[in-house]
Amino acid sequence: MKKLFLSSLGVNILVIAINLITGILSARYLGPEGRGELATATRWSGLFTILFTIGLPGAVIYLGKQFPEKQREYFGTYLLIGTFIGVVGVVAGEFLVPVLLSGQSDKVIALAQISMITLPLGLLSDGLIGTLQTQNLFGKVLTLRILNPVGTLTIICGLLLSHDYSVRNFIICSLFWSLAMFIISLGWVLKVIRPRIANVFRAARELFTKGIQIYASFIVSTFGSNLDQLIISLFLTTYTLGLYTVSVSVATMLPSVLVGALGTYLFPKLMDMQQEQRQRQVERIHGTLFYGTFSLAICVALVLPFLLPFVYGSEYAEASLMGQILLICAPLNVGYVVMINYLSTEGKFNYVTYAEITGLVTGGTTAFLLLQWLGGVGAALGVMIIALVKWAVVLYRCASLGIGWHRLLRFYPGPFVSALRLVQNKLQRGRKQPSVIGD
Numbered sequence: 367m368k369k370l371f372l373s374s375l376g377v378n379i380l381v382i383a384i385n386l387i388t389g390i391l392s393a394r395y396l397g398p399e400g401r402g403e404l405a406t407a408t409r410w411s412g413l414f415t416i417l418f419t420i421g422l423p424g425a426v427i428y429l430g431k432q433f434p435e436k437q438r439e440y441f442g443t444y445l446l447i448g449t450f451i452g453v454v455g456v457v458a459g460e461f462l463v464p465v466l467l468s469g470q471s472d473k474v475i476a477l478a479q480i481s482m483i484t485l486p487l488g489l490l491s492d493g494l495i496g497t498l499q500t501q502n503l504f505g506k507v508l509t510l511r512i513l514n515p516v517g518t519l520t521i522i523c524g525l526l527l528s529h530d531y532s533v534r535n536f537i538i539c540s541l542f543w544s545l546a547m548f549i550i551s552l553g554w555v556l557k558v559i560r561p562r563i564a565n566v567f568r569a570a571r572e573l574f575t576k577g578i579q580i581y582a583s584f585i586v587s588t589f590g591s592n593l594d595q596l597i598i599s600l601f602l603t604t605y606t607l608g609l610y611t612v613s614v615s616v617a618t619m620l621p622s623v624l625v626g627a628l629g630t631y632l633f634p635k636l637m638d639m640q641q642e643q644r645q646r647q648v649e650r651i652h653g654t655l656f657y658g659t660f661s662l663a664i665c666v667a668l669v670l671p672f673l674l675p676f677v678y679g680s681e682y683a684e685a686s687l688m689g690q691i692l693l694i695c696a697p698l699n700v701g702y703v704v705m706i707n708y709l710s711t712e713g714k715f716n717y718v719t720y721a722e723i724t725g726l727v728t729g730g731t732t733a734f735l736l737l738q739w740l741g742g743v744g745a746a747l748g749v750m751i752i753a754l755v756k757w758a759v760v761l762y763r764c765a766s767l768g769i770g771w772h773r774l775l776r777f778y779p780g781p782f783v784s785a786l787r788l789v790q791n792k793l794q795r796g797r798k799q800p801s802v803i804g805d
Contacts, residue, residue: 381511384516391522393612396533399604400532402609403477404477404533411482411485415484421576423495436569437500437559439569440569442561445490446566447573448490449490487547491551503558514547609688610688612682616666616670617688641768648704650778655697662696691747698753698754712767
C-alpha cells in the first residue's frame, strides 16, 4: 500500500503542477471574465457527465472485485449501456443548458453546448478506468492521469503560439483530446480483457442495482462539490466566477494531490483486506493525512494574499480571502475521502448518502443566503460548512462500525519521521558525491 501511495502521490503532484501552469496561463491570458466563461462552460458539461454515469463505473469496480469470473460480462454490458446513456445525456444537456444558463450571454450558452459533446466519451472513459482498476493495473491508470493535463497544457501552448487562444478554440480542441484519451483507454483495456456480450440483462440489472446504491451518494456529492461554482454561474457574473475559480484552484491543490492518489488504489486495495486489517489501515491513513494536510494548509493560507497577485496578476488579489476559507476544508475533505472509501468497501453506501445530503442541505442553504451579501466569500463559507458537516457525519458512522474515532484523530508520527529520514539520507548522499569539477 505504501509503495502504491507514494507512486500515486508523485503522479498527482506532477498533475497538480501541470494544472497549476495551465491555470496560470488561462487566468493571465483570458482574464477573470474569460476564465469565468471557461469555468461555466466546462463545469456544466462535467456535471452532466457525472449525473449520467448513474454510479456504473463504481459498480464495475465493486462487482468486478466481488465476482472476477463475470468481469468480461460486466465490461461488455457497460460498453453497451454506457453508449446509449451517453447519447441520451448529450441530447438532454443540449436542451437544458440554455434554460439553466438563461441569465448568461448567448456566447456562454453556446460554449457550454459545445463542451457538452464530450459527455459520452467521459462516461465511457470512467468505466474503462474502473475496469483497469479492477485488474489492478494502477500504472496505466496513473499514466492516464498524467496524459489528461499534459494534453490540456499542449493545447493551450499551441493556441498561444498561434495567437488563437480563446475559450471557444480551447473547448473545440479539448473535444479531440477527449476522443484521443478514450481511444487510448479502450486500447489498453482490450489488451487485458475482452468484452463479452452475454447475459446482458442480468449483468445490466446487477450493475444498475449496485450502481444506484453508489449513485445516491455520488450524485449528491457531485452537487456538493460543484455547488459553489454552479450557484455563482447562475446568480453572479462570470467575472466573479473567474476570481472564485482561481481561489478554488489554489485552495484545492493540496487535497487534490492526496485525494487523487488515494482514489487510484485505496478502494480496490481495501476490498482485498479482512475487516480488522481494513479498519486499522483506514485509521492510520486518516490520522496521518489529516494532520499533514492541516499543517500545509495553514502555511499556504499565510502566504496566499501575496501569492495570488504575484502569480495570477493584481486583479486576482480580492480572491485571497475566498482561498483562505477554502483551505480550512482541506484536512476535512481528505479525511472524508479516506472514511467513505472504507464505508464503500463495507457496502454502506447509504451512510455516505446521508452525509452528503446533510452537508448539501446545510452548506447549500448557507451559501445561497450569504451569496446575496458576500458574493464569492459567501459561497466559500457554504463550502466550508458542507465539508465540516460531511466529515462529522461520516466520522460518527465509521465509529458505529467499529473504527475508533480517537484512533482516526490520533497523530501518527511514523510516516513523518520516515519522510524526514529519507530526505536526510538523500542530502547526506548528495554531500558525499565526489566532485566532478576538474583541476
